[in-house]
Amino acid sequence: MILTFIRAHQFNIIKFPRVFVDRHFKKHFENYNQGQFFELIDHSEEIWKALEQSEFITPRVLGSSDGIIYYEYLDIPFRIDEVWKKDLDIDPVIFKKIGEMLLLIHNSSLDSLMHGDFVLHNIFLNSSEDLCLIDCHPPEVVGYDRSFLYGDGQIETYLFLLNLASSLGVKLALANIKSVRLAMVSFRRGYDSIGGLRPLVSAIVRFYKIRRASRYSAFNSLMHLSIGLFFIGVSRG
Secondary structure: OHHHHHHHOOOOOOOOOOEEEOOEEEEEOOOOOHHHHHHHHHHHHHHHHHHOOOOOEOOOEEEEEOOEEEEEOOOOOEEHHHHHHHOOOOOOHHHHHHHHHHHHHHOOOOOOEOOOOOOHHHEEEOOOOOEEEOOOOOOOOOOOOHHHOEOOHHHHHHHHHHHHHHHHOHHHHHHOHHHHHHHHHHHHHHHOOOOOHHHHHHHHHHHHHHHHHOOOOHHHHHHHHHHHHHHHHHOOO
């Protein structure tokens, strides 16, 4: 099993920039006006409701004050991208489940609901091997942008696929094409239906802007984009 492998290799828990107090954690949202802040709270609650009756876990909003949202504490020591790096033969069912999780969000009662930052480093395993999803808001380098919270779910789906190889690391991904391809194919099976040129173009633009806002060079951003597109192509075969 996954956790057996992790324990055997003395997996190191990553430290994250959050403040954990008792059984909740708090997250600061600076430079958000009041309307944007309360919309973010509503959006977090909608994500929780979308997954409430499923096998997937996401933290519930417990309260808020002065630009801080207090979330339910989750004991989630195993981040999926780090697990994958340590076990390139990871069970592909995990990626199928990740696709199913995103589909649940996109097919929730609010047809235009999106996660906001659906990438591997926001997906974890708990000690029971349940998939847990956090940080349902736009990337911090983007700030408030409603189009990341509500819109065409296909854009978010393509953006996840574009980020997949980068999550593993470019050198490792190119050295293990079979593993990345299998992850994408499995994700597609879980999500069920991915397609459309327009959302792909929008995802490409979004991917590039996020990397540039994260202070990666234009060359680096285009290289990661090209590799992401390469893997999207080979996963269709």
